[in-house]
Amino acid sequence: MTDPNTENDYYGPQAYRSDQIPTVTRKVNDLARPWFNRKFDMKLPWGGAENVVPSVLRQRYTPEELRKSEANPTPFGDVKSHQQIDQERYCHSTAALRTRLLVLLSFFGHPYLMATLAPPTLIAFLFHWYHTPSNTSFLATTWNFIPVAAMFYSPLLACWAIPTLLLKYFPNFWIKPFKGPKWELNRRTGLVTQFIYDKKGHWGQTGKPEERVAPFYEFDAYLTNEMIPPGQVVHTLYIAHRHEDILLPIGNLIGKTSGPECFALWDMFQNFMDTGRPLPDIPLWEEFRPLDPVSAEHDRATGRPARYWRDMDDDTWKQKNEEFGYRVLKLNTITRPNQMRRKVKYERRSRRTA
Structure with missing residues (x-):
């Protein structure tokens, strides 16, 4: 366990503090973003972050799920993921392609999807029964309808059975992590890392990914806009370096969603990286709070229960x-002043004239 008295030695020289951001004299060139994104995406302000968490992460890391994880920390045996979440880092990775394909296949065999077909199947059966001769028994009518029902349900049952059997009897083959991490936000060092897997580049020559590293305060967060049928606007979040070709699609953690959900993700990561304040008080990081000096000192001073979330009914x-x-819906992100403007020379956009 980390000794809170060694706080100054624990965090690196580039660790991020919202009240001690260094002034950047270098001009922003926005190299990481294509022209389309530079023109249409919305830059989100730094500062004023609230203790919020997106709904996807609230559903994924409930107190019940955390207790299950404590009881069975290795549900897939010796299969090790490159994703790592603790008091120091949020290191994101995904599963291998074969595992993602299996998960996608199992989606089409989900019981909820089968249940949605029940009403139209029942209507089709009643229509079939109505046009069956009156002297035909109910059993015979049902038997004759089975091939029609099988046409609807057989593919879905196959999508359920195939992944279930493969995961049960061949888990070591189908449950595979990605070749390595994709990106990392490190609270202790204050650095952001993007991992590049280029077969013709460093990874192809050495077997190790190329690492593009920069301090967290040299990035800006952006909100994208996309219209999907039937005319709904969805958003996602990414952070891009102001000078180097480094862009992290951190919004992939929550998918395409509403603006407030993206604002909540940006606030969550600002709070996580800010060593001037404790770790976000959400279930995801609770077990690691005693290992972070600022969080441990804060919890001692406030008397916060160590298992506040994990023992919650x-x-x-x-x-x-x-x-x-409710707090996510009430976020005032758009109207907040951007505290980074006092430290960075952003380009002023010229206003369009008629």
């Missing part, structure tokens, strides 16, 4: 989850 969590959701 379902009814209380439901209430807290709703409170989180």
Whole structure:
């Protein structure tokens, strides 16, 4: 366990503090973003971050799921993921292609999807029964309808059975991590790392990914806009370096979603990287709070229970989850002043004239 008295030695010289951001004299060139994104994406402000968490992460890291993880920390045996989340880093990785294909296949065999076909299948059966001769028994009518029902349900049952059997009897082959991490935000060092896997580059020659590294405060967060049928606008979040070709699609953690959900993700990571304040007080990082000097000192001073989230009952969590959701909807991200403008020379956009 980290000794809180060694706080100055624990964090690196480039660790991020929202109240001690160094002034950057270098002009922003926005090398990492294509012209389309430079023209249409919205830059999000630095500072004013609230203790919020997106709904996807609230659903994934509930108190119940954390207790299950404590009881069974290695659900897939000796299969090790490159993703690592602790008091020092949020290191993101994905599963291998074969595993992702298997997960996609299992989606089409989900019981909920089968249940959605029940009403149209019932209507089709009643239509079939109505046009069956009156002297035909109900059993015979049902038997004759089975091939029609099989046409709907056989593919879905196959999508359920194939992944289930493969994962049960051949887990070591199908459950595989990606070749390595994709990106990392490191609270302790204050650095952001993007891992590049180029067969013709450094990775192809050495077997190790190329690492593009820069301090967290040299990035800006952007909100994308995309219209999907039937005319709904969705958003995602990414951070891009102001000078180097480094772009991290951190919004992949929550997918294409609403603006407030993206704002919540940006606030969450600002709070995580800020060594001037404790780790975000959310279930995801609770078990690591004693290992972070600032968080440990804060919890001692405030008397925060070490297992506040993990020992929470379902009814209380439901209430807290709703409170989180309300705070996310009320985020004032768009109207916040950008505290980074006092430290960085951004280009002024010329206004269009008629």
